[in-house]
Amino acid sequence: MLTPDQLSIVKATVPALEAHGETITRHFYASMFAAHPELLNIFNPANQKTGKQARSLAASVLAYAANIDHPERLGGMVGRIAHKHVSLEVLPEHYPIVGEHLLGAIATVLGDAATPEILDAWAAAYGQLADIMIGVERGMYAGAAQQPGGWPGFKPFRVVKKVQESRVIASLVLAPVDGQPLPPFQPGQYLSLQVRVPGVRPPRSASTACRTRPTARPTASA
Numbered sequence: 001m002l003t004p005d006q007l008s009i010v011k012a013t014v015p016a017l018e019a020h021g022e023t024i025t026r027h028f029y030a031s032m033f034a035a036h037p038e039l040l041n042i043f044n045p046a047n048q049k050t051g052k053q054a055r056s057l058a059a060s061v062l063a064y065a066a067n068i069d070h071p072e073r074l075g076g077m078v079g080r081i082a083h084k085h086v087s088l089e090v091l092p093e094h095y096p097i098v099g100e101h102l103l104g105a106i107a108t109v110l111g112d113a114a115t116p117e118i119l120d121a122w123a124a125a126y127g128q129l130a131d132i133m134i135g136v137e138r139g140m141y142a143g144a145a146q147q148p149g150g151w152p153g154f155k156p157f158r159v160v161k162k163v164q165e166s167r168v169i170a171s172l173v174l175a176p177v178d179g180q181p182l183p184p185f186q187p188g189q190y191l192s193l194q195v196r197v198p199g200v201r202p203p204r205s206a207s208t209a210c211r212t213r214p215t216a217r218p219t220a221s222a
Helices: 004-012 014-035 037-042 045-050 052-066 071-087 094-113 116-146
Strands: 154-164 170-176 191-195 204-208 217-221
Touching: 004 014, 004 052, 004 116, 014 037, 014 052, 014 094, 037 094, 045 052, 052 071, 052 116, 071 116, 094 116
Parallel strands: 154 217, 191 217
Antiparallel strands: 154 170, 191 204
16 A cells, blocks of 8 residues: 555656656657567557557556546546456566566656655555556456356467458458357457467467457467
8 A cells, every 4th residue: 555645746746747758658668678578569569659559558657646546536447458458468477577667767757856755656656556457357367267168368269261341351250279169249358369470470469359359369370
């Protein structure tokens, strides 16, 4: 739990986050990927290139700081992020890496303004958020694996049909390699595909929007 002083310090940093949040998150991603290139598969390269991911993270960090004393108000945001994380198999061991580089980015961008008290408060705030996210995601992973037809982690699928919908759009019909039935679909979930491309290692991952989405992430290979 954050102390009252830490809560006050985090809320006091809201103006700095409004002014420098995107610079902080851009520095965060650059630093983290340089140290952990294996994490590139978790993030959308197009969103990285356009800056969309940095802007989205900056907005989330700002919302968290502004509501640090009422985290229950962030339920919708936490749920959306958790669904995305589960679709990409974000795991508890990833959170310390993110925390290290996020705090490092805050210290670098804010310079002398990032006092030890501010960094300590944000370390505690990040730890609280990480605990919330890990708990929510743990429940989602367990629910996906325990339901009829569910599974943990990635599962191999094969393309069984291609339907040319128009000159530029095609639908791919996937089926599980093991022939087992699929779990029921729920609106708003993510389908994350990990595709093995000859000559490219490791497999490339991407999330896609579908009208119906399975609760876990199949692996498709054409």
